[in-house]
Amino acid sequence: MADSQDIDLNSSEFYINRELSHLQFNIRVLEQALDDTHPLLDRLFFLCIFSKNLDEFFEVRVADLVHQLTFNRELAGIDGLHPAQVLDEIYAMCSTTVARQYEILNDTLLPQLKDQNIHFLRRAEWTDEQRLWIRDYFDDNVQPLISPIGLDPSHPFPRLVNKSLNFIVALDGKDAFGRQTGLAIIPAPRSLPRTLRLPDELVPEGEDHFVFLSSIIHEYADELFPGMTVKGCYQFRVTRNADLDIDHEETSDLASALEDELHSRNFGEEMRLEVADNCPDELITFLLRQFNLDESDLFKVNGPVNLGRLIEVIDQINRPDLRYPPYTPGLPKNVNFKKSIFESIRAKDTLLMHPFESFTPVVDLLREAAKDPGVKAIKQTLYRTGAKSEIVNALVDAARNGKEVTVVIELRARFDEEENLYLANRLQEAGAVVVYGVVGYKTHAKVMLIVRKEGNQYRRYVHLGTGNYHAGNARAYTDYSFMTCDDSICEDIHKVFQQLTGMGEVMRVKKLFHAPFTLHKRLIQLIDREREQAEAGNKALIRLKANGLTEPKLIRALYRASQAGVRIELVIRGMCSLRPGIPGVSENIEVRSIIGRFLEHTRVYYFLNGGNDEIYAASADLMERNLLRRVETAFPIEANKLKERMKAELEIYTKDNTQAWILQTDGSYVRVQPGPEDEPISAQSWLLDNLAASTGTSQA
Template identity: 35%
Template structure:
């Protein structure tokens, strides 16, 4: 695998950065958390597990998508300027380099320090005699009955090997047979067997990887034959698919989703991770079977660990619960300081409430929904749901509302990647109870986060609305930073009511007043705002663009920012993950700065702020600046008009730009440099500072002097 100088020149010459190469840079920033000296071993293992999970999804979706082009001879030109074959070569080199750094760090920096922290990863042979007996008993009573050797030879078809499971490839020869009569059998380790067998000593926990337990006793699965080699490997399959839905969302649609979920289990193999010392005969057989090249084979050192996601078992052990630094308790919302004592319905009739999670709890939303479920004056509840926690209190409240005779409409996005099965199950529960459930809209994903509660109060009807950037998920609300607005504002209530009529019925929307929606108008309106800033700059008026999003990929949006930069508009972007824009390129983007915040919480909120010569426009919502967000999803951004709430949102931007602990500054070539405090400058960590925020601290916030 050689990436030529010409290929690198092509990549750097492009005014856009490859989405996939940018994503790998993002995972490197997550991996950088593993190397932070101030983090203890358990925090480091947590981030190691996250990088592994991220990489699994990257191969399933992004590399899987690339193979869709390669396998069917379709043309794909990446933002880097490279065609599909050359781009795959570059992508695999970067992935292999990252994979190597992961395992070197694990072996050289993490493993040597585990014993002093109270645990050891061990194979069976290093255990005490009595511990080996315990392992043997565990294997034969609990593990052995779960294992099924599957032979592949002239009489048996090639078995279906599952995505992301640990698998042993065992090569055997019948006694007296020649070597060319060897056979290959596969032993998959079921996912419901714990990743490690735990042995508790007085001062230390011993973790024995399940593959070592099985390896020690694998002979019991292959009696009266010679075992030539035992090879541990793991495969990643293509998980990218496009649903071909018809406009009629009938019951066949759910069956289509279920069918596609099953296809994930048998999709083409895009990566093989295999333990070093493997059989070349076996790997050649697998390569031929799965039509895969050497660049997609990732070698795991024997002293390392296959599949770092299993480390969650270590991190989650109750013995070490005090080792992960606790998150401070949530503070009351700045606009709702008496959240624990006041009635949420009464509060919202007089003022709006802005929530900033996880610094503010999700409780006000749950309080509103649960009160609505029981309030005899509430007539209807409408809601969009993208991702839910398991055993969701949201669903329980909606079920209670239906039981209490209220009209409940829920748009369940059953195409939310990797949450499809949970969403289908919960949607069916609601539907069975009498809720009006919509399973997505045509070929669009519904990603917008909206809640509408209709309540009859004396002689009028009041609509209570929640709009947000985050999912209605109690678990992620404690680790994702998101923004939500609770309001009875009539303008927003009309907009949200209109939007629900569009997505639940057959209605073409009129113009929204304070809502930007996609796929209808969002890209064009945002570009209009960018162009207005450029016009102000050219006319000598004050201008400025401040955006905080997860991903920046849409080329039309990016080139609008380039034009604004050339007009003299100062542009500051906070982009956590993928960023296809090149900042600081002479003649193109000198006035654009990009930072990425990666730390204790996952930055998930989206904010678009345009200075507009002092008459600012500030929008918050669920949409990133991506083609999928603008063209392939139902998305919304809502305008924050109330002055005090807009200042709170502006302060979120200001704090992000001040951070010198979690911030990485993007360079023109697509690399990132960790931002450090300047000499004499105080450490400023937003994941701590937001817990200290008071109303007085945001009273004079300014983004443009």
């Protein structure tokens, strides 16, 4: 092994570009569409999620890189790549991957769905009866909402909404005013579904037939231009920069500034053009010119331009045999929530792992607090919650019942800003005090504090989580919930809220790690402590689970620990800038990504610490934004039984050999396959079997 003192850990060769790593994650999602261990409709779901993820990638990440180029801020990242180089690689990867996505749809999923009597009909396949129904639907629902736009000097190219479905139409002939421009644009009505399920009476029994809105508009496009001939009609879609640009120093009212910016999100700078692959070159050139894009920004697709909207059909198909079997989330066997939840928490700390265990106790804790006459105050952070949130309903009830309710709402939670503005207004109208966190630092911590008078004294209860207060997410994402009345942790959370809602110097906390103040520093200290154990000849082990790992100082600390002989096992779902397997640097580090039925979302930090192991759950990923520019919490799990449980749950992820992908030194991922003598292990299936109340079958 090379002398570690001779190796410059700042060298760009030791780091993977975060954007390209992010794309690699999305490619792993797409690969699930080909994995026949998933039920067929869930494979279609993964295909749709890939499309949605890629939309956001262009709206935010590509937009940021283009912005850097536009304003001459071409600074290389820790990986040494400049924005222009990263964009070139992104376009090359996306061109290949998008083509593969449509191949999977057309050559694999649609034929297999057809074999299951689920048909997506082309126009030539419509029966006479179906055609009559579709014609009526066009007359009654589509045509009244469409406003075709002929292009001429008085009708310039329209400003089209981000990701909206549109058609460019080639025309022949003159209109009623004698105009002969030859081109028109048809914006599809945004209020209509992109895929229609035909009525049961029009299809054979036991079958599902769907038609695309785009097919209907294609079929009747000529009727939108009476007296003219439609020579061609081609769908297209433009993706725009959707990141909000708010100058915090110039903004006196964040809520008002956000309301102004939200409208502009639909009309940001163009980032990508998707167009039907049969569209003539001259029309594609025309569109590229209108959007100020070039060939690298163009994606020709063989199918609907927005496959993300296909997700709408899944719930319209009553085929439980083609979905994962339902399951009932469990509850810890040694916790009795039938009594007062406050009584249960006083008896022992409670740990829940969602979705395998129920999120209901978290909601019930707040509901009980809203009604309990002993509860005097509730403080809560909200990041992503949901428009019909039971959590918000309980907070509203608490405020109306005279509790002192304080809610820290993060208005800048990307793509949830509008919903959070609505929730903030609703809570304020109920009498809650609503604050919007700290300027320049997103409040990403998931914390709830309840103050209850018991006898002659006040007792505090807290809930801490790795995920959002969102019941829907709690059924789809893996996350931890922790409920305790530990005095030190409760006092720490009290101080966190003081800093969020008031002003003053940094407050010293006892047990929590608290970003942006102590979390980054303490994580590096714990990594260094493990390195010192290895240097002393002791066994040393670090296990970290997060959604992303990109922070350079943390990565260098892990490299130094690896050089000293620390075994480091990382479970990183998405982007990872650490490059494992480099001789003399990271050969003791393994990085794996788990992609399965549920979205991996838990953040857990484990350190062997010479046998006196420490384990933390957290709201923070291992990224610059989380550790340095957000309000985050990491909280210790100290009860021995809970520690042992979390260690076992974390360890099973390191043994997964059916849904795990291992990061290679070159930045690619290879899927793990069990050997002939190996027992197949799926972490998510294991958790379903061991934590959920019933699963039917534990496919995950």
